[in-house]
Amino acid sequence: MRLIALLILALFIVAGVVVGALNAGPVSYDLAFFQVTMPKGAGVLLALVIGWLLGGLTAWLGMSLRHRRVLRRTRPSNGKTPARA
Amino acid sequence: MSILYVLVLLVPAAFASGWFAARRAAVHRSGMRVSELSSDYFRGLNYLLNEEQDKAIEVFLKLAEYNRDTVETHLALGNLFRRRGEVDRAIRLHQHLVSRPGLSEAMKTVALLELGEDYMRAGLLDRAEALFSDLVAMNAHAPSALRHLVAIYQHERDWHKAIDHARRLEAMTGDDESPMIAQFYCELAEQARQHGARSEARDYLHQAFECQPDCVRAFMLTGRLHAEAGEHAEAVEAYEAAVGADIAFVPEILPPLLNSYARTGQMERAEHFLRDILARYNGISPVLALTKLYNQRDGERAGIEFLTSQLRQRPSVRGLMALIDATMDKIEGEARENFLILRDLTRKLLEGQAMYRCSRCGFGAKAHHWQCPSCKGWSTIRPIHGVANE
Numbered sequence: 001m002r003l004i005a006l007l008i009l010a011l012f013i014v015a016g017v018v019v020g021a022l023n024a025g026p027v028s029y030d031l032a033f034f035q036v037t038m039p040k041g042a043g044v045l046l047a048l049v050i051g052w053l054l055g056g057l058t059a060w061l062g063m064s065l066r067h068r069r070v071l072r073r074t075r076p077s078n079g080k081t082p083a084r085a
Numbered sequence: 086m087s088i089l090y091v092l093v094l095l096v097p098a099a100f101a102s103g104w105f106a107a108r109r110a111a112v113h114r115s116g117m118r119v120s121e122l123s124s125d126y127f128r129g130l131n132y133l134l135n136e137e138q139d140k141a142i143e144v145f146l147k148l149a150e151y152n153r154d155t156v157e158t159h160l161a162l163g164n165l166f167r168r169r170g171e172v173d174r175a176i177r178l179h180q181h182l183v184s185r186p187g188l189s190e191a192m193k194t195v196a197l198l199e200l201g202e203d204y205m206r207a208g209l210l211d212r213a214e215a216l217f218s219d220l221v222a223m224n225a226h227a228p229s230a231l232r233h234l235v236a237i238y239q240h241e242r243d244w245h246k247a248i249d250h251a252r253r254l255e256a257m258t259g260d261d262e263s264p265m266i267a268q269f270y271c272e273l274a275e276q277a278r279q280h281g282a283r284s285e286a287r288d289y290l291h292q293a294f295e296c297q298p299d300c301v302r303a304f305m306l307t308g309r310l311h312a313e314a315g316e317h318a319e320a321v322e323a324y325e326a327a328v329g330a331d332i333a334f335v336p337e338i339l340p341p342l343l344n345s346y347a348r349t350g351q352m353e354r355a356e357h358f359l360r361d362i363l364a365r366y367n368g369i370s371p372v373l374a375l376t377k378l379y380n381q382r383d384g385e386r387a388g389i390e391f392l393t394s395q396l397r398q399r400p401s402v403r404g405l406m407a408l409i410d411a412t413m414d415k416i417e418g419e420a421r422e423n424f425l426i427l428r429d430l431t432r433k434l435l436e437g438q439a440m441y442r443c444s445r446c447g448f449g450a451k452a453h454h455w456q457c458p459s460c461k462g463w464s465t466i467r468p469i470h471g472v473a474n475e
């Protein structure tokens with residue numbers, strides 16, 4: 001199982017390197033305040049990383065919020081003050 | 086095709102992948118596989134309740150391997166090992182648990198207590214003693230630790246320390262341990278008596294009475310001390326008080342009491358006392374004692390008559406044997422042979438019988454013990470009442 005995952009990962013890395021080499025030309029973005037110019041491959045990679053991080057952050061925030069709510073409900077009299085019923 | 090079209094497709098996929106990765110990590114960390122775990126846990130519990138300890142151990146071992154954070158699982162497993170007699174495995178498990186870094190103080194003391202019980206089970210009493218003493222000093226699970234310490238000192242027959250710790254236990258829990266402490270003083274008195282230190286023995290008996298004013302054993306020991314000193318009148322008083330304290334011990338008390346009656350020549354008083362017991366107690370011992378008394382005083386015929394009349398009311402193999410022995414001399418010829426066979430048979434019947442039984446755990450014994458060898462309860466072993474016993 002783990003071996004297959006590693007193989008697929010290697011395949012994607014090779015594909016990424018090949019596609020990046022084939023599209024080496026720079027691309028520039030106008031982000032209103034400033035302009036960035038970078039290779040096309042790097043642009044795609046950056047977008048993917050940012051998307052991945054955002055997804056993780058959203059999931060984590062949602063879960064920790066729910067966790068805190070559950071804790072508050074199950075342990076009402078942890079302190080001195082009783083929870084509102 | 087512009088690069089933007091590619092991004093429109095790929096970025097949501099990256100977002101979703103990040104989302105799932107985060108959730109998976111969180112589930113792993115906080116043990117949200119509780120449902121999966123607890124199904125295993127309840128399966129193990131089920132095996133335990135059904136006394137299928139092998140399967141329970143298998144499940145709990147898997148559980149402990151699966152989630153190394155569950156101290157409770159380890160504790161349950163150690164307990165199981167100890168109960169099955171695999172003490173060395175239990176010791177290793179609990180030692181591992183105690184030495185584990187990051188264990189909360191409360192859990193560590195629980196593991197220490199378990200480890201002490203392992204040591205006790207393995208017979209490493211000095212190690213167990215040190216451990217329990219530490220726990221008492223730390224004031225962690227002190228009542229349990231004190232109880233174990235008292236058990237250890239009883240085993241080592243170190244009665245002074247046993248008394249000391251039993252009193253501390255009393256002060257801590259508020260439970261009344263005085264009958265047990267009285268027994269410890271009786272043990273001390275018995276030791277002193279065996280070494281010929283009579284006044285020391287009396288001091289201990291005094292303490293025993295202070296703990297438990299109606300301690301049968303202390304009365305019996307008092308009687309024995311007086312009898313050994315030749316003070317038979319006082320011995321009679323003490324033995325009669327012993328019967329008054331607990332009539333169940335009549336078979337133990339009667340032989341020395343009758344001896345003291347004979348030495349003081351108080352046969353009238355003996356008859357009166359035995360008649361009184363006869364009315365309140367339905368064993369065979371007082372009947373046999375009275376038969377002997379009538380034998381000596383009024384002749385054999387009177388003794389046999391009394392015995393036969395009593396045997397109709399309380400059938401007893403021991404009574405039958407006494408009757409056979411008494412009538413043996415009067416019989417000649419073939420009947421005598423048959424009587425001999427009958428006598429051998431009754432003797433064999435009595436030989437295999439346990440005369441005493443623990444009222445707490447059911448342990449059967451041929452001789453009387455003050456402490457049950459099985460459950461270690463004090464004064465729980467009592468004469469069995471039945472046709473073949475008392």
Ligand SMILES: [Zn+2]
Pocket residue numbers: 443444445446447448457458459460461462465
């Ligand atoms: Zn017992």
